[in-house]
Amino acid sequence: MLNIEHLDLSFGDSKVLDDINLEVHKGEVITFIGPSGTGKTSLLRCINLLEKPDGGRITLGGDTYDYGSITKKETLDLRRKTAMVFQQYNLFKNKTVLENVMDAQIVVQKKSKAAARDKSMAELARVGLEAKADAYPHQLSGGQQQRVSIARALAVEPEVILFDEPTSALDPELVGEVLKTIGEVAGSGMTIILVTHEMSFAEDISDRVVFMDRGKVAEEGPPQQIFRHSNHARTQQFLRKFYTASH
Amino acid sequence: MFDIMTVFESFVEILKVVPKTLLLALIILVLSFMLGAAITYIQSLGIPVVKQIIGVLQSFLRGTPNVVLLYLVYYALPLVSAWFLGLFNVTLDPSSLNSTAIVIVTFSICYSVFQSEIIRGALHSLDKNQIEAAQSLGYSTTQTLRKVIIPQVMVEALPDTMNAFLIIIKALSLAFLVTVVDIFAQARLVGAQSFSYLEAFVAAALVYWGICVILTYAIDKLENRMRRGYA
Ligand SMILES: Nc1ncnc2c1ncn2[C@@H]1O[C@H](COP(=O)(O)OP(=O)(O)OP(=O)(O)O)[C@@H](O)[C@H]1O
Ligand SMILES: [Mg+2]
Numbered sequence: 001m002l003n004i005e006h007l008d009l010s011f012g013d014s015k016v017l018d019d020i021n022l023e024v025h026k027g028e029v030i031t032f033i034g035p036s037g038t039g040k041t042s043l044l045r046c047i048n049l050l051e052k053p054d055g056g057r058i059t060l061g062g063d064t065y066d067y068g069s070i071t072k073k074e075t076l077d078l079r080r081k082t083a084m085v086f087q088q089y090n091l092f093k094n095k096t097v098l099e100n101v102m103d104a105q106i107v108v109q110k111k112s113k114a115a116a117r118d119k120s121m122a123e124l125a126r127v128g129l130e131a132k133a134d135a136y137p138h139q140l141s142g143g144q145q146q147r148v149s150i151a152r153a154l155a156v157e158p159e160v161i162l163f164d165e166p167t168s169a170l171d172p173e174l175v176g177e178v179l180k181t182i183g184e185v186a187g188s189g190m191t192i193i194l195v196t197h198e199m200s201f202a203e204d205i206s207d208r209v210v211f212m213d214r215g216k217v218a219e220e221g222p223p224q225q226i227f228r229h230s231n232h233a234r235t236q237q238f239l240r241k242f243y244t245a246s247h
Numbered sequence: 248m249f250d251i252m253t254v255f256e257s258f259v260e261i262l263k264v265v266p267k268t269l270l271l272a273l274i275i276l277v278l279s280f281m282l283g284a285a286i287t288y289i290q291s292l293g294i295p296v297v298k299q300i301i302g303v304l305q306s307f308l309r310g311t312p313n314v315v316l317l318y319l320v321y322y323a324l325p326l327v328s329a330w331f332l333g334l335f336n337v338t339l340d341p342s343s344l345n346s347t348a349i350v351i352v353t354f355s356i357c358y359s360v361f362q363s364e365i366i367r368g369a370l371h372s373l374d375k376n377q378i379e380a381a382q383s384l385g386y387s388t389t390q391t392l393r394k395v396i397i398p399q400v401m402v403e404a405l406p407d408t409m410n411a412f413l414i415i416i417k418a419l420s421l422a423f424l425v426t427v428v429d430i431f432a433q434a435r436l437v438g439a440q441s442f443s444y445l446e447a448f449v450a451a452a453l454v455y456w457g458i459c460v461i462l463t464y465a466i467d468k469l470e471n472r473m474r475r476g477y478a
Contacts, residue, residue, distance in 0.1 A: 048383050080385035090380035094399055094475075104384040107394055136475065149380075156384060 001026040001191060002047075002160055007056035007067065009039070009046055016042050017053070018215040024160070029192045031202040033226075034212035035238055040195040043212075044162045047193070048082040049075050061159045080108060083153035085163045089145040091137040091152075097124065098133040101152045109156065116155075123151040127181050143174030147181050160191040167198060199242065203227050211235045250446060257437045257450035261430055265454065268429040271350065271422075272415045278355035279415075280408065283362025287370070290363070308360045313353075313418055320353040321346070321425050346425040354415060361411055369403035402473045409466040413459055430454055 002024040009017040016039045024030055032040045045051040046067075047058065053067040061081050065074050091100050101120035105111040111119070124130040127147040137145050146166055153161050166182065167175045179201050186192055186205050196202055202209060202223065209226040211219045211234070219232040230236050290301060308316070332338070373396060381391045420431030428436070430451055438447030 050379055050383060076385050076387055079383060082383070084380075084383040086376065086380065086383075088376055090376040092377055092380070092395060093374070094402065094473075103394065104381075104386070107390050108385045152384075 001061070002193075003059040004047070005057050005059075007043075007046060007058070008054045009042055009051060010054055016215050017046065020056070020217060022210070022217070024191060024193065026191055027189045028207045029186045029194065029205055031194045031196060031206040031209045031223075032212055033196070033199070033202060033209060033238070034218070038212045039215045040212055041164050044084065044164050044193065044195060047160075047162055048079050048084055050084075080156070081159045083156055083158040083161050085146070085149050085153050085161060085166050087165045087169050089137070089142070089149045089169075091145055091149055093137055096134050096136055097129065097140070097148050100137070100148055101155045104152070104156050120151070120155055123155045124148070126154065126184070127151045141174055142170045143177045146170065146178045150178075150181055150185065154185065154190070160193060161185070163192065163194045163196070165195055165197065167196070197242070199227065199239070211238065213238075250443065253441060253443045253446040254450050254453075257434065257441075257443070257447040258453060260437045261433050261447075261450055261454050264428055264430055264433040265458070268416060268419055269458075271347070271419060271427075271429065272412060274351055275354040275358065275415050275419075276408070276412050278351065279358035279362045279411075280366075282355060282359035283364075283366055286359060286363040287366045290367075305360050305363075308357055313357055314421055314424065316357055317350070317353050317421055317424060320356075321349050324349055324352065346422075346427050349425055350419070350422045350427050354418065357418075358411060358415060362408070365404050365407040365411070366400070368407070369400045372403045373399060402470070405470055405473065406466070409462065413462060416458060417455065 002022075004020060004022040007017055007020040008015070020043060022030070032043065034040055042051055046053045049070070052070075055068045057064055057066045058078070059065075060078060063077070065078055070078075092103065095103060098117070098120055101123055102113075102116040105116035105119060106113060109116075121130055121133065124133055127150055129144060129147055129151065132140060132144065132148075137148070140148065150161075150166075163182065167178050170178060175198070179198065182192075182194070183201075183205055194202070194206070204223075206223045208220060209223050210217055211226060211230075211232070213234050219226065219230060219235050226235060227239065230239070286301060286305075290298060311319075329338075377395055377399075378391055381395045386394065416430075419427075419429045422429050423432030423435060434447045434451035435444075437450075438444035441447070
């Protein structure tokens with residue numbers, strides 16, 4: 001369903017992503033883990049072209065896009081098939097919760113206001129926030145804001161949702177509600193690419209885990225293999241460091 | 248002797264030119280905003296020589312009193328336009344240049360510098376994260392501009408812009424120098440007719456103050472409405 005081939009990205013002289021290949025099936029949950037600065041965020045940003053790769057291609061929803069020669073129209077087209085949940089939620093601060101979820105449906109998908117409202121209320125109910133429809137983002141907790149941004153992503157019915165460390169900016173006591181929401185989204189059959197440092201959550205939710213190191217895919221496999229039986233030195237080292245740091 | 252009835256009569260006379268004064272100020276505000284936006288845009292491109300020229304112009308406009316600029320335009324504009332039209336073999340009678348137009352041109356240029364700074368400040372407050380959110384959802388550049396950037400920049404620029412509006416209204420009192428009748432000029436005329444300058448200027452002060460109070464109230468209301476959702 002989603003297929004990335006030979007993706008390369010550099011910032012100036014430094015190669016940030018080096019020949020990334022990835023195949024994701026419909027309904028799959030793929031989690032990326034790895035040390036800081038390895039290019040996990042950059043990879044997500046390349047998938048919806050917030051960053052333009054130097055080369056490679058991507059197939060999504062039956063269409064193939066060549067990064068090297070992608071047009072403006074193709075860029076919008078590709079972005080409309082994806083949605084992104086950001087670390088900092090990135091809600092529109094001058095719009096209510098409901099407007100945040102509705103806006104893209106009206107502006108981008110040209111839906112009627114009534115249809116967009118119905119869809120938005122349904123998605124807000126799904127993340128348990130229909131009561132907050134008329135609130136403004138700053139009136140919500142970080143966890144609630146992130147759940148709104150998940151509803152906003154769901155509302156455009158993307159082929160895939162990209163989550164970039166969705167709980168990293170949250171106070172510890174708010175992490176649970178957001179993880180629970182993501183779990184429910186995954187359970188509903190949505191295709192998900194997730195970057196996270198929540199290892200036990202990743203182990204629970206993922207169909208596949210990819211360990212990235214210095215711009216490359218170093219190891220990938222089912223969660224048990226990566227977390228429990230990795231025989232890759234860098235993975236073991238990363239996880240050991242990670243567990244000693246967090247326990 | 249000071250006569251309160253004369254103040255009242257002057258007040259009524261002066262009120263007659265308020266719409267014209269407000270309209271003039273509004274035209275100048277809009278033109279200077281557009282010119283200011285253009286300056287901001289051109290400056291943001293950072294083209295070497297152009298950037299310096301605009302910089303010098305800005306500093307010149309900032310450092311020259313409005314009166315001087317007004318006279319400068321008043322005397323220079325006819326010459327310049329006569330010369331320019333002369334290139335196309337059109338002759339122009341310098342005295343036919345409308346003094347209202349001169350006022351509009353001068354003040355629009357003057358205040359464009361300030362507007363440019365207001366716009367730059369508002370753009371500076373823009374949140375890149377929200378723009379990326381819009382892009383990631385597939386908003387085109389125009390849609391992002393219309394739905395995300397402009398509404399937020401407007402809110403940021405509103406207080407300063409409205410402040411500029413009040414300043415322009417007051418600065419228009421210089422327009423009498425080139426025979427345009429605004430609130431102040433009208434007060435002079437009314438005062439001269441009745442030999443009661445004090446009453447006329449008391450009335451003028453009240454009119455200015457009244458406009459200021461009403462506008463400030465309206466702007467506060469508007470800003471509060473636009474700022475809903477802002478922490
Ligand atoms: N806009 C940019 N310009 C230049 N370099 C950048 C830019 N964005 C990221 N980088 C560099 O690219 C590399 C990969 O960054 P990226 O944010 O993708 O890493 P990450 O794996 O998400 O890290 P973290 O776990 O800290 O979020 C880093 O070395 C970073 O400094
Ligand atoms: Mg990152």
